[in-house]
Structure formats: structure tokens, C-alpha cells
Amino acid sequence: MIQDIEPHKLNNSFAHEEAEREHVVFTFKDGKILLYRDSEDNLSLPTLGKLPGPFEENRDKALYAFSVDQDPMFLILDKDMEPAGDEFTYRDLRELYNVQPKWAALAGVTASHLNHWYSEHLFCGCCGSPAKLGKWERAMVCPQCKNVQYPRISPVIMAAITDGDRLLVTRYAGRPYKGLALIAGFVEIGESLEGALRREVMEEVGLEVKNLRYFGSQPWGFSDSIISGFFVQLSGSDQVRLDRDELSEAVWLKRDEIPEQNNHISITAAMIEAFRTGKINY
Numbered sequence: 001m002i003q004d005i006e007p008h009k010l011n012n013s014f015a016h017e018e019a020e021r022e023h024v025v026f027t028f029k030d031g032k033i034l035l036y037r038d039s040e041d042n043l044s045l046p047t048l049g050k051l052p053g054p055f056e057e058n059r060d061k062a063l064y065a066f067s068v069d070q071d072p073m074f075l076i077l078d079k080d081m082e083p084a085g086d087e088f089t090y091r092d093l094r095e096l097y098n099v100q101p102k103w104a105a106l107a108g109v110t111a112s113h114l115n116h117w118y119s120e121h122l123f124c125g126c127c128g129s130p131a132k133l134g135k136w137e138r139a140m141v142c143p144q145c146k147n148v149q150y151p152r153i154s155p156v157i158m159a160a161i162t163d164g165d166r167l168l169v170t171r172y173a174g175r176p177y178k179g180l181a182l183i184a185g186f187v188e189i190g191e192s193l194e195g196a197l198r199r200e201v202m203e204e205v206g207l208e209v210k211n212l213r214y215f216g217s218q219p220w221g222f223s224d225s226i227i228s229g230f231f232v233q234l235s236g237s238d239q240v241r242l243d244r245d246e247l248s249e250a251v252w253l254k255r256d257e258i259p260e261q262n263n264h265i266s267i268t269a270a271m272i273e274a275f276r277t278g279k280i281n282y
């Protein structure tokens with residue numbers, strides 16, 4: 001999954017670090033990430049020294065984001081940074097899957113999450129005053145009313161519904177991702193994870209489920225969320241009633257009918273693969 005970057009480690013502790021030319025820097029525009037492109041069209045994460053524009057100006061804008069191993073990485077909240085020439089290009093976040101080293105996807109998507117949060121909290125949500133960066137923690141602090149805003153992470157549940165040797169797989173309606181999917185949705189206010197799961201399953205495919213078993217979780221900065229994955233068993237009728245706003249398809253596949261999932265990024269693929277290969281037997 002995206003977070004499996006061993007032996008490397010993403011260290012998200014808050015710190016004060018000075019950006020240098022060799023440090024990786026993330027910047028985004030309209031949901032796309034700025035990447036460096038060499039003469040053979042290989043993409044890589046840009047460093048501060050290579051970034052378009054005057055070095056000193058870029059360094060002054062660079063916010064410490066996190067480290068990978070001992071290497072600090074930075075964020076520039078500048079939506080107007082225009083790439084000069086062919087060396088830089090704004091790309092869809094999913095292109096990070098093809099960028100080396102292997103931690104690039106986790107770092108880039110996590111930076112996107114942070115970028116989104118900082119950009120939405122430049123002003124205090126209580127009194128509307130311009131907010132300032134926290135001095136001692138990753139927060140936006142209001143100098144007027146002292147309101148403190150912390151990075152927001154939205155919980156999402158994912159359900160793999162099984163019925164003996166069969167798994168219910170779906171495809172999303174109206175989204176760029178066209179591969180196999182599972183039932184997923186945001187947890188609503190006042191809900192437990194279990195309650196959200198039962199509600200989403202009922203809304204999207206009209207099925208009753210029982211015996212929830214936790215599989216694992218995944219940070220998913222694409223949607224500013226954390227995904228909790230569960231296997232659940234069908235309870236009652238297997239007749240699917242599809243929510244066509246959310247899904248284009250939902251079908252029961254036997255283990256040997258499920259295609260191998262070559263995506264090593266998503267918890268969806270990890271869960272489907274765990275069922276297909278028999279690691280999960282319920």
C-alpha cells in the first residue's frame with residue numbers, strides 16, 4: 001500500500017527546518033503537483049535549487065512539511081508558480097506512482113493533503129482574521145481570538161462484502177479510476193465506523209451485512225482522509241440494488257474469477273488480493 005515504504009520512514013513530527021537547495025519541495029496548482037522532467041521525460045520530485053523563480057524568494061516561502069528518513073521536505077503555497085521551459089510540468093497526483101524513489105507517492109500525496117489544509121485555513125474560522133503559522137505545532141493560530149486550527153483528516157470506511165467463496169466488486173460511476181472497487185464512503189457526524197459501514201453498504205448496494213472484521217487502514221491524502229478497511233459477510237439476500245449515482249456496476253465474483261490486482265498502492269487492491277489469494281477466508 002502507499003504507506004509501505006520500508007526501510008524508509010516518513011517522519012511527520014513538527015519541526016523548524018531551513019530549506020536548502022537540495023531539499024525536495026512540493027507545490028500544487030488546481031490539484032496537480034509540480035514535477036521535474038528530464039530530457040528523457042523521466043519525472044522526479046523537484047528540489048528547491050531547481051525550482052522556477054528566484055531561489056531566495058522560493059526559500060522564504062518554503063514551509064517545512066515533514067521528513068523522509070533524515071531529509072526534510074518543504075511546501076510552497078503558491079498557486080501561481082509557472083514552470084519555465086519544458087523542465088517542469090504540473091501532473092495529476094496519480095502520476096506519482098511512476099516517480100522514484102518509492103516513497104515519492106506517499107510524500108507527494110501527503111504534501112497535497114497538507115497543501116489543501118493550509119490553503120483553506122489562511123483565515124480564522126471564528127473571527128475571519130488572517131491566521132498565522134503555529135510556532136510549536138502544526139497548526140494555524142488566530143492572533144486576534146487565539147483560535148487554533150489543526151490539520152483535518154476525514155475518516156472513510158471501506159467494505160469488502162463476502163458470501164462464502166464470492167466477493168462483491170464494484171466500479172465507480174463518473175470517476176477517472178476505472179478498475180475494480182469496493183464499497184467506500186465518508187463517516188458522517190455522530191456515526192461509528194461500524195454504523196457508517198452498514199449505512200454505506202445499504203445505500204450503495206442495498207445489502208445487509210454481519211460479522212465486521214478489521215483488515216487495516218491507509219492514509220489517503222487524495223481525499224484528505226484515512227481509510228479503514230473491513231471484511232464483512234453478507235446477511236440475507238444477495239440481490240444487489242445499485243445506487244447509480246455512485247456505482248456503475250456491482251457483481252459477485254468467485255475467487256477464481258477475480259483478476260490479479262497489480263496495483264500496490266491502494267487498500268482496495270490489497271483487500272481484493274487478500275481475498276483472491278485465500279489469505280482472507282471469511
Ligand SMILES: [Zn+2]
Pocket residue numbers: 124125126127128129142143144145146147
Ligand atoms: Zn480568530
